[in-house]
Amino acid sequence: MASDTKRRILDAAEQLIGDKGFPSTSMRDITKAANVNLASVNYHFGSKEALLAAVLARRLQPINERRLQLLDEIETQADDRGATLYDIVRAFLSPPFEQQTQWGYNETFLRLLGRIHSETNEEFRQVFMSEFELVFQRFAVALQRPLPHLTNSNLPWRMLFMVGSMAFTMSWGQSMMLREDSSATPDDVLNELIAFACAGLAAPVHQEISHPQQLQETQ
Amino acid sequence: MASDTKRRILDAAEQLIGDKGFPSTSMRDITKAANVNLASVNYHFGSKEALLAAVLARRLQPINERRLQLLDEIETQADDRGATLYDIVRAFLSPPFEQQTQWGYNETFLRLLGRIHSETNEEFRQVFMSEFELVFQRFAVALQRPLPHLTNSNLPWRMLFMVGSMAFTMSWGQSMMLREDSSATPDDVLNELIAFACAGLAAPVHQEISHPQQLQETQ
DNA sequence: GTCTATATGCGGATAGAC
DNA sequence: GTCTATCCGCATATAGAC
Numbered sequence: 001m002a003s004d005t006k007r008r009i010l011d012a013a014e015q016l017i018g019d020k021g022f023p024s025t026s027m028r029d030i031t032k033a034a035n036v037n038l039a040s041v042n043y044h045f046g047s048k049e050a051l052l053a054a055v056l057a058r059r060l061q062p063i064n065e066r067r068l069q070l071l072d073e074i075e076t077q078a079d080d081r082g083a084t085l086y087d088i089v090r091a092f093l094s095p096p097f098e099q100q101t102q103w104g105y106n107e108t109f110l111r112l113l114g115r116i117h118s119e120t121n122e123e124f125r126q127v128f129m130s131e132f133e134l135v136f137q138r139f140a141v142a143l144q145r146p147l148p149h150l151t152n153s154n155l156p157w158r159m160l161f162m163v164g165s166m167a168f169t170m171s172w173g174q175s176m177m178l179r180e181d182s183s184a185t186p187d188d189v190l191n192e193l194i195a196f197a198c199a200g201l202a203a204p205v206h207q208e209i210s211h212p213q214q215l216q217e218t219q
Numbered sequence: 220m221a222s223d224t225k226r227r228i229l230d231a232a233e234q235l236i237g238d239k240g241f242p243s244t245s246m247r248d249i250t251k252a253a254n255v256n257l258a259s260v261n262y263h264f265g266s267k268e269a270l271l272a273a274v275l276a277r278r279l280q281p282i283n284e285r286r287l288q289l290l291d292e293i294e295t296q297a298d299d300r301g302a303t304l305y306d307i308v309r310a311f312l313s314p315p316f317e318q319q320t321q322w323g324y325n326e327t328f329l330r331l332l333g334r335i336h337s338e339t340n341e342e343f344r345q346v347f348m349s350e351f352e353l354v355f356q357r358f359a360v361a362l363q364r365p366l367p368h369l370t371n372s373n374l375p376w377r378m379l380f381m382v383g384s385m386a387f388t389m390s391w392g393q394s395m396m397l398r399e400d401s402s403a404t405p406d407d408v409l410n411e412l413i414a415f416a417c418a419g420l421a422a423p424v425h426q427e428i429s430h431p432q433q434l435q436e437t438q
Numbered sequence: 439g440t441c442t443a444t445a446t447g448c449g450g451a452t453a454g455a456c
Numbered sequence: 457g458t459c460t461a462t463c464c465g466c467a468t469a470t471a472g473a474c
Binding site for chain 1 (some may be wrong): 239
Binding site (some may be wrong): 257262 | 457459460465
């Protein structure tokens with residue numbers, strides 16, 4: 001069946017790319033794991049890069065939509081009191097982990113997500129970023145309210161830190177599990193992550209010494 | 220000159236791998252950029268993988284030594300009062316940025332570092348982690364003191380979050396600069412990062428509801 | 439839609455002259 | 457130590473039979 005082939009390719013690609021990374025995963029690997037013919041990838045997707053785009057779109061779009069949906073919900077509920085920092089952060093961080101728990105702790109997807117954030121080349125980052133842009137902007141606006149002491153010169157950076165701790169955790173969480181005795185579930189980790197991010201975002205602003213001098217060096 | 224060739228290869232490899240990633244960077248790319256012969260990489264380093272190891276070692280060892288040195292210093296100074304959270308976090312986060320500023324804001328190295336943390340395959344992670352292990356352990360012990368409310372089940376995770384925000388920032392910081400009006404220097408970013416990490420590490424522990432129920436959803 | 443066979447090029451590595 | 461020439465395998469992609 002045709003659509004079955006497409007799905008099997010997407011699943012296998014997601015798995016393998018999450019495992020080994022995009023450049024190190026060959027179409028031979030993918031088609032073998034999916035138990036389909038080598039040529040079918042090009043037939044169904046056009047190219048290896050287009051396959052990657054399809055793999056990402058299948059997961060990222062629902063996640064970003066879910067983020068916006070959750071944000072809408074809490075903002076509606078909160079009325080003009082404004083949503084709490086905790087709720088906003090949770091709305092941002094939980095969707096990737098939600099998808100996760102639906103599958104019974106298949107960590108591959110989290111690692112793929114982690115890789116997406118950091119592995120791709122510069123052009124691809126632009127594409128990814130442009131899709132992410134809307135989400136980023138809306139959460140920036142939402143966060144501004146419970147964090148009035150932050151400005152345009154530090155709120156975006158702190159959001160970047162939050163995304164970084166999330167992405168890194170998705171990518172390394174599995175290795176981490178093995179090192180610790182750790183019976184932590186992804187849900188436990190998510191809760192820790194939310195606590196960490198809330199506190200980090202709300203941290204007092206470091207006293208600006210307004211650039212005493214470019215810390216320079218000869219050579 | 221021989222040693223000059225080695226250095227040129229290391230420099231070019233660092234640059235290109237930071238740019239495009241390890242698997243996507245060919246030895247032909249490297250030797251062309253370094254203006255040396257293709258065969259010289261194998262002559263001097265043995266293999267492409269060994270070259271990567273050399274590239275990393277050249278930078279990581281000084282950074283990790285510097286981290287431990289700074290930790291020693293602040294612990295000596297602080298006596299039995301114990302070092303402050305801020306000083307410990309700073310000792311951990313600043314060395315990569317220090318190396319950086321010595322070179323006059325060549326972001327390549329920071330991006331390479333970011334990639335190391337996220338791009339490599341599982342075997343390589345093990346190697347990297349084993350070198351990092353000592354540093355991680357010593358800082359975990361040091362952090363335990365100003366953070367007595369944390370335990371073995373959450374301190375390591377929070378340290379992972381800290382490393383994640385750092386790695387991600389190193390990897391994406393450059394793109395970030397471009398997006399914002401941002402006249403932020405790496406030093407500004409470092410200060411923001413330290414503030415974020417301190418607060419995140421010190422965050423109150425989320426009330427353990429001992430797994431009320433998997434946050435569920437129907438599809 | 440699926441498959442085989444193949445085109446075409448790039449990858450890491452090395453033999454051997456200088 | 458450096459270079460050329462080359463081995464050899466794997467990569468993506470596609471032509472064309474079924």
